[in-house]
Amino acid sequence: MKLGELAASCGYGVSRCGDDTVTGFAIDHRKVAPGTVFGAFQGATVNGEDFIPAAIAAGAIAVVARPEAVVEGADHIADAEPRRAFARLAAPFFAPFPDQIVAVTGTNGKTSTVEMTRQIWRMAGHRSASIGTLGVTTADGSVSTGLTTPDIVTFLSNLSGLAREGVSHVAYEASSHGLAQFRNEGPRVAAGAFTNLSRDHLDYHGTMDAYFAAKMRLFDDVVAEQGSAVVAIGDMSAPDGHWAGQAVEHARRRGLRVLTVGEQASGIGLLAREPGHLGQKLEIAYEGTRLTVMLPLIGAYQAANALVSAGLVLATGGDGARTFDALSRLQPVPGRLERAAITPRGAPVYIDYAHTPDALEAAIAALRPHTSGRLITVFGAGGDRDTGKRAPMGVAAMKGSDLVIVTDDNPRGEDPAVIRAMVLEGASGAREVPDRREAIAIAIAEAREGDIVLVAGKGHEQGQIVGRGEATRVLPFDDVKVARECAGVPMGETQ
Numbered sequence: 166m167k168l169g170e171l172a173a174s175c176g177y178g179v180s181r182c183g184d185d186t187v188t189g190f191a192i193d194h195r196k197v198a199p200g201t202v203f204g205a206f207q208g209a210t211v212n213g214e215d216f217i218p219a220a221i222a223a224g225a226i227a228v229v230a231r232p233e234a235v236v237e238g239a240d241h242i243a244d245a246e247p248r249r250a251f252a253r254l255a256a257p258f259f260a261p262f263p264d265q266i267v268a269v270t271g272t273n274g275k276t277s278t279v280e281m282t283r284q285i286w287r288m289a290g291h292r293s294a295s296i297g298t299l300g301v302t303t304a305d306g307s308v309s310t311g312l313t314t315p316d317i318v319t320f321l322s323n324l325s326g327l328a329r330e331g332v333s334h335v336a337y338e339a340s341s342h343g344l345a346q347f348r349n350e351g352p353r354v355a356a357g358a359f360t361n362l363s364r365d366h367l368d369y370h371g372t373m374d375a376y377f378a379a380k381m382r383l384f385d386d387v388v389a390e391q392g393s394a395v396v397a398i399g400d401m402s403a404p405d406g407h408w409a410g411q412a413v414e415h416a417r418r419r420g421l422r423v424l425t426v427g428e429q430a431s432g433i434g435l436l437a438r439e440p441g442h443l444g445q446k447l448e449i450a451y452e453g454t455r456l457t458v459m460l461p462l463i464g465a466y467q468a469a470n471a472l473v474s475a476g477l478v479l480a481t482g483g484d485g486a487r488t489f490d491a492l493s494r495l496q497p498v499p500g501r502l503e504r505a506a507i508t509p510r511g512a513p514v515y516i517d518y519a520h521t522p523d524a525l526e527a528a529i530a531a532l533r534p535h536t537s538g539r540l541i542t543v544f545g546a547g548g549d550r551d552t553g554k555r556a557p558m559g560v561a562a563m564k565g566s567d568l569v570i571v572t573d574d575n576p577r578g579e580d581p582a583v584i585r586a587m588v589l590e591g592a593s594g595a596r597e598v599p600d601r602r603e604a605i606a607i608a609i610a611e612a613r614e615g616d617i618v619l620v621a622g623k624g625h626e627q628g629q630i631v632g633r634g635e636a637t638r639v640l641p642f643d644d645v646k647v648a649r650e651c652a653g654v655p656m657g658e659t660q
C-alpha cells in the first residue's frame with residue numbers, strides 16, 4: 166500500500182514519500198523500521214514528539230502529529246487529534262477484521278461481559294474471541310497483552326490476526342484510558358455496551374463527569390452509525406444509578422438502537438433472581454415472553470453481566486431462544502468469584518478481582534447469601550492508581566464483612582505501608598498483614614465451617630507488581646494457587 170493512496174483515503178495529502186510503500190505502523194520510535202508510519206503523541210510521562218527525529222532516522226516515512234510538531238525528512242500528517250488520525254490511517258492497513266465486533270465499557274464487569282459474550286457466540290457455532298484484561302482469548306486459550314485495552318497498533322494487528330485465523334466474532338473491553346487515547350478506533354463496531362459507572366481512575370480523569378465522558382466516546386463516536394447500544398439498568402435510585410440513564414441518552418442522541426438490560430429494563434428485563442447453592446435462577450422477560458434461566462454462576466453482578474452479554478449477542482443478530490439457553494452453560498470467568506479451595510474446616514475460599522469500592526460491595530453481596538457464619542475479606546489497593554478509592558474500599562469491606570484483613574495488592578512505585586494506611590482510614594478495626602501470602606494464610610486458618618473467605622483485588626493476576634519504570638519487577642503471585650496451598654489442597658486436585 167502506497168503512503169499517498171493511504172493518506173488520500175483518509176483525506177490527508179502528502180508531498181514527500183507518497184510513492185513509498187507503507188510497511189507498518191508504530192507509536193514507539195524503538196519499533197520503527199524503514200517504511201513505517203510513526204504516531205508521535207504527547208503522553209502522560211513523555212512527549213512522543215521528542216522522538217520524531219529518531220523515528221525518521223530509523224526509516225519512518227510519515228509522522229502523524231499535531232500541526233505544531235516539527236517534522237523534517239518525512240511527511241507530516243498533521244492533525245489536532247493525532248491519536249485519532251493515526252487510528253484512521255492504520256485501520257485500512259491492518260484490515261480485514263472480523264465481521265462482528267462489539268465493545269464493552271463500564272467501571273466493573275467489562276472482562277466478565279466480553280468473556281461471556283465470546284462463550285455465547287461459541288455455543289452458537291461462531292469462531293469467537295475476546296480482547297481485554299485477560300488478553301486475547303479464543304477457544305484455544307489466552308495470550309496476555311499487558312493492558313485492558315491494548316495500544317492501537319497491538320489492537321489492530323490482533324484483530325487482523327484473528328480474522329486471518331477465521332475468527333468472525335470479537336468482543337473487546339474499551340477502558341476509559343483506551344477510549345480517551347483512541348486505542349481502539351478504526352474497525353466497524355456493531356454494538357457497544359455500558360455496564361456501570363462508579364469511582365475509579367480519578368487520578369487520570371480528574372472528575373466523575375470527565376471519566377463518564379471518556380466512556381461515552383464509545384456511544385458518541387466508536388460504535389458504527391445504525392449500530393446498537395446495550396445498557397445495564399440496575400438500581401436507578403442507587404448513588405451511581407443515574408449514569409445508566411445518561412448512557413441511554415448518549416446512545417439515543419447518536420441514533421443507536423438501544424437495548425436496556427436488567428431489573429428496571431424494558432429490553433431484557435430481570436424480573437426475579439433466586440440464589441441457589443452453586444448458581445442462581447433468573448426470571449427474564451424478553452419480547453413479551455417470560456423465560457427461566459438457571460445461571461451456573463453466583464452473585465447479582467454476574468447475572469447483570471450475563472444479561473449484558475446476551476444483549477450484545479442479540480444486538481448482533483443472535484437468536485433469542487438459543488442465546489438465553491446458552492446462559493445456562495456459561496463457564497466461570499477466571500478470577501471472578503472463583504472458588505479456589507475449601508479449607509480443612511469446610512469454609513470455601515473465593516478469589517475475586519474487586520479493586521473498586523463498588524466491586525467490593527458487589528463481591529461481598531454475592532457471597533453473603535452463601536454464608537451461614539462469618540465473611541472474612543482479605544484485600545488491598547494497587548499503587549500508582551486512584552488514591553481516593555482506597556478509604557472507600559476500606560469502608561465497603563468493613564460494611565459487608567465480619568473480619569477484614571488489609572494487605573498488599575500491586576504496590577508498583579508506591580510505599581505499600583502508605584497504601585495500606587490509606588485503606589485503613591476507611592477500615593478502622595481491620596487487621597493489617599502486609600505480606601499477601603501471610604494474610605491469606607491467616608484468613609484461611611481463622612475460617613470455621615459456615616464461614617467464607619474472600620480474597621479480593623487480584624483475581625486472575627499471576628504476579629505482584631513492585632517498583633516503577635526500569636525498576637519494575639513482577640514477583641510470581643497467584644491468589645488461586647496461594648489459597649490452595651494455604652488450604653492444603655494437593656497440586657492438581659480439584660475441590
Ligand SMILES: CC(=O)N[C@H]1[C@@H](OP(=O)(O)OP(=O)(O)OC[C@H]2O[C@@H](n3ccc(=O)[nH]c3=O)[C@H](O)[C@@H]2O)O[C@H](CO)[C@@H](O)[C@@H]1O[C@H](C)C(=O)N[C@@H](C)C(=O)N[C@H](CCC(=O)O)C(=O)O
Nearest residue numbers: 192193194206208209210211213216312313314316340342
Ligand atoms: C496513563 C496511560 O494510560 N498510559 C499508557 C499510554 O501511555 P502514554 O500515551 O501516556 O505514553 P508515554 O509513556 O507518556 O509516552 C508517550 C508516547 O511516546 C512514545 N515513546 C515513549 C518512549 C520512547 O522511548 N519512545 C516513544 O516513542 C510512547 O509509545 C507514547 O506513544 O500508552 C502506552 C502505550 O499504549 C501505555 O503503555 C501506557 O500504559 C501505562 C503503562 C499504564 O499503566 N496504563 C494503565 C493506567 C491503563 O492504561 N489502564 C487501562 C485501564 C484498566 C481498567 O480497565 O481499569 C487499560 O486499558 O489497561
Ligand SMILES: Nc1ncnc2c1ncn2[C@@H]1O[C@H](COP(=O)(O)OP(=O)(O)OP(=O)(O)O)[C@@H](O)[C@H]1O
Nearest residue numbers: 272273274275276277298466517518519524527528
Ligand atoms: N456488573 C457489575 N457490577 C458491580 N461489580 C461488578 C460487576 N461486574 C464485575 N464486578 C466486580 O468487578 C470485578 C472486576 O470485574 P471485571 O474484571 O469483569 O471488570 P472490568 O471492568 O473488566 O475491570 P478492569 O477495569 O480491571 O478491566 C469483579 O471481580 C467484581 O468484583
Ligand SMILES: N[C@H](CCC[C@H](N)C(=O)O)C(=O)O
Nearest residue numbers: 520546547550574575622623
Ligand atoms: N485494570 C485495573 C486493574 C487493577 C488491578 C489491581 N490489582 C491493581 O493493581 O490496582 C487498573 O489498571 O487499574
Ligand SMILES: [Mg+2]
Nearest residue numbers: 275276298313
Ligand atoms: Mg477488565
